[in-house]
Amino acid sequence: MEGCHIQVDSLSVHLKTENGLLHVLDNISLTAEPGQLVGILGPSGAVKSTLLRTLCGLVQPSGGSLLLDGLSPVQARKMQWIGWIPQYPALLPNRNVLENIRLPLEITGRNPVISLDKILDMVYLSDFRDTYPAQLSGGMQQRVALARALSTHPKLLLMDEPFSALDELLREEMQIEFLRLHSQTKQTVFFVTHSVEEAALMADKIMILSPLPAKAKHTIEISYKSKRDMNLRVSKEYFASVKRIRELLKPKENGH
Amino acid sequence: MKRVLLPLMIVMVFLILWQTVETYVNELRFAEGRTSLEFFIPTPLTIVKAGFENYKTIFRAMQQTLIKASAGFGIGAFLGISMAVMYSLTPALRSATLPIAFALQSFPIVGIAPVIILAFGQDSFMSIVIVSVILVYFPILLSLDDAFTNMNKEYTELATVYNASKWQMIRLVKLPLASPSLFTALKLAAPSSIVGATIGEWLGSSSGIGRMITLAIYQLKPGILYSCLVILAIVSASTVLVINLVERLCFSWILLQSSREIS
Numbered sequence: 001m002e003g004c005h006i007q008v009d010s011l012s013v014h015l016k017t018e019n020g021l022l023h024v025l026d027n028i029s030l031t032a033e034p035g036q037l038v039g040i041l042g043p044s045g046a047v048k049s050t051l052l053r054t055l056c057g058l059v060q061p062s063g064g065s066l067l068l069d070g071l072s073p074v075q076a077r078k079m080q081w082i083g084w085i086p087q088y089p090a091l092l093p094n095r096n097v098l099e100n101i102r103l104p105l106e107i108t109g110r111n112p113v114i115s116l117d118k119i120l121d122m123v124y125l126s127d128f129r130d131t132y133p134a135q136l137s138g139g140m141q142q143r144v145a146l147a148r149a150l151s152t153h154p155k156l157l158l159m160d161e162p163f164s165a166l167d168e169l170l171r172e173e174m175q176i177e178f179l180r181l182h183s184q185t186k187q188t189v190f191f192v193t194h195s196v197e198e199a200a201l202m203a204d205k206i207m208i209l210s211p212l213p214a215k216a217k218h219t220i221e222i223s224y225k226s227k228r229d230m231n232l233r234v235s236k237e238y239f240a241s242v243k244r245i246r247e248l249l250k251p252k253e254n255g256h
Numbered sequence: 257m258k259r260v261l262l263p264l265m266i267v268m269v270f271l272i273l274w275q276t277v278e279t280y281v282n283e284l285r286f287a288e289g290r291t292s293l294e295f296f297i298p299t300p301l302t303i304v305k306a307g308f309e310n311y312k313t314i315f316r317a318m319q320q321t322l323i324k325a326s327a328g329f330g331i332g333a334f335l336g337i338s339m340a341v342m343y344s345l346t347p348a349l350r351s352a353t354l355p356i357a358f359a360l361q362s363f364p365i366v367g368i369a370p371v372i373i374l375a376f377g378q379d380s381f382m383s384i385v386i387v388s389v390i391l392v393y394f395p396i397l398l399s400l401d402d403a404f405t406n407m408n409k410e411y412t413e414l415a416t417v418y419n420a421s422k423w424q425m426i427r428l429v430k431l432p433l434a435s436p437s438l439f440t441a442l443k444l445a446a447p448s449s450i451v452g453a454t455i456g457e458w459l460g461s462s463s464g465i466g467r468m469i470t471l472a473i474y475q476l477k478p479g480i481l482y483s484c485l486v487i488l489a490i491v492s493a494s495t496v497l498v499i500n501l502v503e504r505l506c507f508s509w510i511l512l513q514s515s516r517e518i519s
Binding site for chain 2: 053056058077078080082084086087088090092093094095103104106107108132134135152158
């Protein structure tokens with residue numbers, strides 16, 4: 001099972017708040033090819049998360065359509081196509097690493113497509129299968145969350161600022177590690193980030209959202225001649241795309 | 257060891273002071289032809305003596321109280337946990353009846369107990385257990401309900417993305433995450449169950465430590481009264497220790513977690 005194709009057409013979302021309906025997403029359109037990494041950048045964390053939540057059916061759109069290989073998000077969710085990595089690892093403290101990774105399978109009652117041992121291997125956690133989350137470092141916890149998302153072998157991986165709770169060095173390591181994993185698993189990935197560098201490093205496609213109600217201000221494609229690894233970080237083409245994104249993020253009119 | 261030794265020494269010093277001062281005062285009062293203070297505040301030695309002389313009756317009474325309290329604790333905990341789970345499964349039921357639960361909780365137990373005894377019968381096992389249940393039920397319901405409703409959204413959303421049923425949500429996510437608060441509530445509720453049973457016996461029973469306390473007061477036997485208090489305190493503390501032990505043995509991850517929060 002490889003990544004799925006994603007088609008978002010003039011999507012609008014209104015959220016219920018204490019002050020009535022809030023128009024959060026306005027007329028967003030986007031396509032993602034199977035296996036593409038899509039980064040979502042924008043000023044408000046809540047808006048970006050809302051887009052992810054709509055993609056997995058936690059939030060219902062008020063207009064437009066959203067199709068994952070032709071299915072609605074809720075249908076895709078029921079087919080086990082979606083893997084979810086929250087901002088904080090959200091590991092259950094009463095379960096060891098292996099049991100945490102198995103949680104999605106336990107909920108759905110399905111057998112793993114790839115063996116859990118192999119997944120543990122991929123995230124370098126084979127020696128920690130019986131360890132409890134409280135005994136793991138933040139980076140390891142995030143790797144468990146990653147492994148948990150991969151356990152159902154999803155077609156679409158959604159990540160809500162997955163590395164933002166980690167310190168800088170660890171974050172850089174995890175980003176590269178994720179790219180390495182993705183080259184094996186090849187899901188379509190949507191990730192929300194507030195870091196230009198993270199978007200430039202990881203994304204094939206970046207969508208920059210405007211403030212509320214958020215429109216897709218720019219959608220740009222990023223491609224590199226060299227491999228996405230540690231060396232890319234110090235390359236000219238990487239700096240060029242960071243600069244390009246920063247230019248796009250600048251407010252259009254300089255009022256004062 | 258030092259943690260235990262120092263408080264223990266302070267208590268010992270206090271008891272010795274109490275014994276000597278009261279013995280001295282009693283001698284003065286005796287010389288003046290007045291009654292001994294022993295009738296109002298017995299000395300530690302008198303208490304120990306009364307305890308040893310009556311240990312069989314005191315133990316038997318404590319045992320009777322403990323049986324009622326255990327029944328109250330078991331039923332109260334079961335009802336409290338079940339109700340919290342029901343609330344989590346059916347929010348409409350929760351919003352309809354939680355305010356009532358809060359209101360009921362504000363009735364003081366010393367007022368409720370006579371009402372229960374009047375309704376369920378003087379000297380009945382059932383009425384004492386019910387008084388105990390009331391003291392256990394509400395704290396467990398309210399603390400578990402609080403843990404369920406203020407749960408970190410990341411966990412419930414995660415389970416929702418994987419299409420967890422409501423029951424799976426409770427079993428796999430909510431109950432494990434709430435169990436630290438549940439254990440805190442159980443540790444508070446266990447001594448309460450004994451308080452409840454004792455108050456119940458006090459007002460309407462012919463057995464148990466509560467009954468023994470009232471008798472000791474009427475019969476002017478302060479030594480027995482104080483011995484009953486001491487045994488009550490020891491048993492109450494032991495119930496907390498037992499729950500601690502269960503937590504340690506069966507839910508060792510809770511301690512892992514709390515030790516991490518401190519470090």
